Amino acid sequence: MKVCVYTLGCRLNQCESEALADSFAQEGFEVVPENGNADLYIVNTCTVTSKAEQKARRMIRRFAAEAPTLVTGCYAQLNQEEIEALGEELLVVPLDKKAHLLKLAAHLRVGIESSLSLFESLKSFNDSEATVFDYAAASFSYHSRAYIKVQDGCDNSCAYCRVHIARGKAQSLEGSVVLERVKELEAAGFKEIMLTGVNLTMYDHEREGLGGLLELLLANLGSDIRLRLSSMEPDHIDDRLLEALKDPRMQPHFHIPVQSGSDRVLERVGRTYTMAQLREILTRLKTIKDDPFLAADVITGLPAEGEAEFEETYSFLEEFGFSALHVFPFSPRPDTPLFEAKDRVPESVRDERAKILRDLSTRLHHAYLLRQVGKEAEVIVQNRKGGSWYGVAGNYVDVQIVNAPLFAERGMLLGGVFGQKNDRFMEFIAHGATL
Numbered sequence: 443m444k445v446c447v448y449t450l451g452c453r454l455n456q457c458e459s460e461a462l463a464d465s466f467a468q469e470g471f472e473v474v475p476e477n478g479n480a481d482l483y484i485v486n487t488c489t490v491t492s493k494a495e496q497k498a499r500r501m502i503r504r505f506a507a508e509a510p511t512l513v514t515g516c517y518a519q520l521n522q523e524e525i526e527a528l529g530e531e532l533l534v535v536p537l538d539k540k541a542h543l544l545k546l547a548a549h550l551r552v553g554i555e556s557s558l559s560l561f562e563s564l565k566s567f568n569d570s571e572a573t574v575f576d577y578a579a580a581s582f583s584y585h586s587r588a589y590i591k592v593q594d595g596c597d598n599s600c601a602y603c604r605v606h607i608a609r610g611k612a613q614s615l616e617g618s619v620v621l622e623r624v625k626e627l628e629a630a631g632f633k634e635i636m637l638t639g640v641n642l643t644m645y646d647h648e649r650e651g652l653g654g655l656l657e658l659l660l661a662n663l664g665s666d667i668r669l670r671l672s673s674m675e676p677d678h679i680d681d682r683l684l685e686a687l688k689d690p691r692m693q694p695h696f697h698i699p700v701q702s703g704s705d706r707v708l709e710r711v712g713r714t715y716t717m718a719q720l721r722e723i724l725t726r727l728k729t730i731k732d733d734p735f736l737a738a739d740v741i742t743g744l745p746a747e748g749e750a751e752f753e754e755t756y757s758f759l760e761e762f763g764f765s766a767l768h769v770f771p772f773s774p775r776p777d778t779p780l781f782e783a784k785d786r787v788p789e790s791v792r793d794e795r796a797k798i799l800r801d802l803s804t805r806l807h808h809a810y811l812l813r814q815v816g817k818e819a820e821v822i823v824q825n826r827k828g829g830s831w832y833g834v835a836g837n838y839v840d841v842q843i844v845n846a847p848l849f850a851e852r853g854m855l856l857g858g859v860f861g862q863k864n865d866r867f868m869e870f871i872a873h874g875a876t877l
């Protein structure tokens with residue numbers, strides 16, 4: 443029997459989906475991609491933008507016309523009825539019960555053995571034991587990198603966001619359990635692990651923040667393992683975390699939700715830092731590694747973003763030399779304070795600004811790649827296509843390995859030097875031996 447777990451949204455959602463897919467694989471199901479004629483679809487939704495919800499509805503309609511479909515995730519938590527109306531053999535499991543689905547595969551297998559239809563079996567599922575930290579995949583079907591969820595929820599209340607409404611208060615996984623999971627993945631051969639959470643820098647277990655967690659992991663792991671962080675909110679980046687990030691096993695790629703370069707806008711939308719604080723944090727982040735990849739999330743057209751505020755944002759992003767920008771046009775979300783905001787920016791202006799920032803991102807990214815030529819780097823080998831091996835460098839740059847060793851294989855760590863940039867990739871000249 444084939445199952446497809448289709449995911450929208452952040453790395454945390456991807457991580458949770460991988461754990462669901464793994465639970466199916468362990469029960470003998472075949473995990474397939476979205477076009478793999480699945481017998482069952484699971485759609486893990488996102489609510490961060492109205493676009494993400496639109497796409498979810500489109501995919502749910504398509505899947506539900508083909509096979510029984512189960513929908514879960516943040517959007518399912520907030521708009522259950524709207525989703526239920528999208529198809530016939532369709533079930534919605536809200537986010538607060540998503541972790542229960544880790545037991546679904548075992549339940550379905552028993553149902554199938556007793557000749558129940560798949561949909562009947564689905565409807566009779568009612569497990570209630572799992573917690574938000576039970577997602578612990580041992581294998582990854584949709585990504586070559588391993589993920590561990592260490593944090594959930596958020597105690598901030600940014601006025602545009604409804605993720606914290608869906609996910610609830612911040613909570614953190616005990617450090618010793620994180621270490622155990624990292625070691626299991628390391629023993630299974632994974633060379634690189636990404637730590638994820640809704641607001642990762644809000645990690646706080648018994649007063650040990652993210653810096654404390656990294657100290658624990660780095661003190662107990664071998665020299666071969668590489669750790670990467672998903673996005674880091676600027677307001678909880680402290681000295682201890684910055685110190686831990688200096689370790690060479692921490693990958694030189696930092697993703698910061700900056701959102702705006704204007705104090706007036708930041709304050710209007712309830713962000714908890716000023717531009718002066720942001721500049722200080724970013725300056726320190728930039729100098730703890732050799733030219734790390736610094737990515738920023740930015741929202742255009744937030745309330746209070748006049749021409750002057752947009753100019754400030756543009757100048758800040760350009761001068762600061764980010765390596766890439768993830769640009770989101772503001773979409774007012776139901777149930778948030780900005781839903782009915784009177785000082786909204788016209789959509790045409792918002793979209794024009796998004797285009798201007800995306801063009802800036804292209805320029806900044808190109809400049810970053812050119813700066814890498816000739817620099818030493820490490821690459822994790824990912825896949826082979828048309829006779830060439832491809833991989834991802836520590837700074838998250840996609841590379842084509844021009845002289846991969848004969849014994850190259852997926853997941854292998856290679857040392858080498860960045861070569862020239864071609865159309866889509868940086869070239870990477872391997873030193874010829876694994877590290």
Ligand code: SF4
Binds near residue numbers: 597598603604606675
């Ligand atoms: S930091 Fe702000 S934007 Fe991010 S999840 Fe928390 S409330 Fe939402």
